[in-house]
Amino acid sequence: MHQDTICDLYLCLSLDRDGKTAIERQEADCRAWAERNGLTVRKVHMDRGRSGYKAVERKGFDAALAAVTAGVVGTLIVWKLDCLSRKGIGQVGKVLDDIEKAGGRFVSVIDGLDTSNDSARMIVAMLAELARSESKNLGTRVGHAKRYLRSKGQWIGGQPPYGLKVDPKTKKLVHDPEDAVYARLIADEALAGVSLVKIARLLNEYDIPSPRGGQWNAASIMQLLRSPALAGLMPETETVETDDGEKKYTGRVFPYQDPETLDPVEIGEGIITVGERDRIIRQFESRTFVHAGKRRPKSQGTALLTGLVFCGVPGCGSRMHRVGNSYQCWSHRSGNQCIGASALADAVDAYVTERFLTKVPALDLDDPLLIAIADRWVHRVDPETFAKRDAIAVEVQDEEARLADLEDARYVRGEFTGPAAIDRYNRLTERLRGRIDGLRDDLGKLPMPSMDVRPMLDAVQLREAWGDSTVDDRRDRLSLAIDRVEVSKGKRGARLIPEQRIRIRWAGLTEAEVL
Known part of the structure; x- marks a missing residue:
């Protein structure tokens, strides 16, 4: 074999x-x-x-x-x-x-x-x-160790909040001389009621790097301000138990309380006071609403083009999300340095939907777009089989490349000279050809799933199915045919002309065919 x-x-x-x-x-x-x-x-x-x-x-x-x-x-x-x-x-x-x-x-x-x-x-x-x-058992031991360190008011590990660092002797948090002044600036701006986006833009404008070295955004600033450690309190991450009995972190962080006294445990110096943290948290809560006992951001629900629509501003390319009635560049909204494209969501949805419903039924059976649609469809239906097929196909290509290089080595570069070298060349090529033939035989034995795409070529049937579908189903159908939708920046107050500002990149098509 x-x-x-x-x-x-x-x-x-x-x-x-x-x-x-x-x-x-x-x-x-x-x-x-x-x-x-x-x-x-x-x-x-x-x-x-x-x-x-x-x-x-x-x-x-x-x-x-x-x-x-x-x-x-x-x-x-x-x-x-x-x-x-x-x-x-x-x-x-x-x-x-x-x-x-x-x-x-x-x-x-x-x-x-x-x-x-x-x-x-x-x-x-x-x-x-x-x-x-x-x-x-390891998880249990780690949990005991963390509880012990928390009881001593010592940092349990991980990256401290921006503006703070761990004292190697006491294992408590102290001010970082390089970043503490900027962390305090962020807190002061938030306490003054400045929006997180404006704070991010201020930091980015003066080239103050974020903890990870990139640009600041609203999410990173909110995470910093919510951290109990910023106020000198020991943090703890909330966990929930899954159906199989395992613990899963929720991402919600709150001050750790001593199990006996129920008082918050201090972890060292803070950038802000506990009272200032409470004021900031109340500001955040005033911008959210309560639903089923949980605080969630105010939203308008899931949009049709979620995950498919992107900012078309040169150099940006960030995802766009529906905010109110418009798709808006999330990079711009987060405070990054993009002028930010936006467009009425209903108008963009209607244009993309109509292009999809008219373009797909008009395709020929050998059209690259229809072939790409069918390929994506069957990959979703049977991913395991295609993982095997793809693994074999890639290996066949690699082995064929090795065989071609070996042939070049003999006939072009002249690296095999003399009877012994030629004999070695023959053994190597025979082994490679045998492996390539074996791989192709294995590929032929694997089932090749197929899908009937003819219903998508019937314009009436496609529109009826679209009308009966949920938003999630419609998005799935669009993602079979569309790689991404790019919306460029328009003039304030000007009416949206889709043909001028919306660019659809169809699946399987080249750069010259995206329009």
């Missing part, structure tokens, strides 16, 4: 920082195992700072699994089983089933596990549950 001697490595580190086992060390151990067992490493997939226990996206993991289940490689090697997953046998068992179904093999170097051995699966199941239990 063309993939039997080829393997991929999957490396991960849930906390990518000093003191943890380095990914470089993991890679060295995995490569050494592969070499000892006569395997060639094709690719290294990696997830830095992504937990195998939490429900987070792991692109490296998804790509590694697609490669071995599609037959691109015969073996998937990890450094340790908990790299694969810390969710127990429920997830690990499915992964092993998919690998076994594809005729593949899974190896965990540190655990000494190789699923080519029939007894390994039982051990994998036991270790998977052990890893899950260890993760839960």
Whole structure:
């Protein structure tokens, strides 16, 4: 088999920082195992700072699994089983089933596990549950440590609020001499009733960098002003329990209270006083409304082009959101330096909708846009199959490129001379051609999902379906055919002329065909 001697490595580190086992060390151990067992490493997939226990996206993991289940490689090697997953046998068992179904093999170097051995699966199941239990116990120990540090009024870790830093001796917060004056300026402006957007623009105008080094915006300033630590109080992030019993952070931060006295615990020096923080919080609450017991920003609901409409001002390209009756550049509204495009939302929606409903039914079957629509549709219906197909197709392209380079090396660059070199060239090309043929054969065996796009070519049927659809359904249909809608800046008070200010970038079309 063309993939039997080829393997991929999957490396991960849930906390990518000093003191943890380095990914470089993991890679060295995995490569050494592969070499000892006569395997060639094709690719290294990696997830830095992504937990195998939490429900987070792991692109490296998804790509590694697609490669071995599609037959691109015969073996998937990890450094340790908990790299694969810390969710127990429920997830690990499915992964092993998919690998076994594809005729593949899974190896965990540190655990000494190789699923080519029939007894390994039982051990994998036991270790998977052990890893899950260890993760839960680790969370419990970390929680106890945090509670202890909080009781002592010491910073528990992470980046302190802007304007403050951690004293290495006392582990309490003190003023940062470089940024404290700007943090106080932000607080003074907020206390004076200045909007967050205007504060952000003031800071950006004078090139005062944000904590992350970029521009300030309303969200970053609100996060700073809401932080209890800015007022010298110990912060705590609210958690809720999920359906499966795990804890999930909500993002809401409030002052930590001593469990016995119920008094807020101080963490050191503050930029503002507790009273000033209360005044700022009351100002924020006055700009929101209460719904079902929760405070939410005043909004007009989900708009048709959410996620599809962008600012067309040169150099910006930020998303636009519906605010009141208009789509507005969010970068401009957040205080960044963009002059800001805006347009009546109903007019933009109507123009884009009519263009979609008239353009799609007029397409020929071989039109690039219709082909792109069909391709996106089937990818949504069966993403797992297409992940496998894409993995194989990319590998075929890579191997064909290697074969072409090898042929150039002999016939163009003259790197293979003499009987021994030519014999080596013949062996290399034969191996590559065999692998390419094997990959193409595997690709041919995979099902090719198809969709009937004919209903979209019937103008009457398409309009009827549009009329019966929800906003979410309509947005999904638009995203099959449209990459993005760009709205340029108009003149104040001038009537919107869609053909002049709205640019639709259709799926699968070149720059010259977007209009």
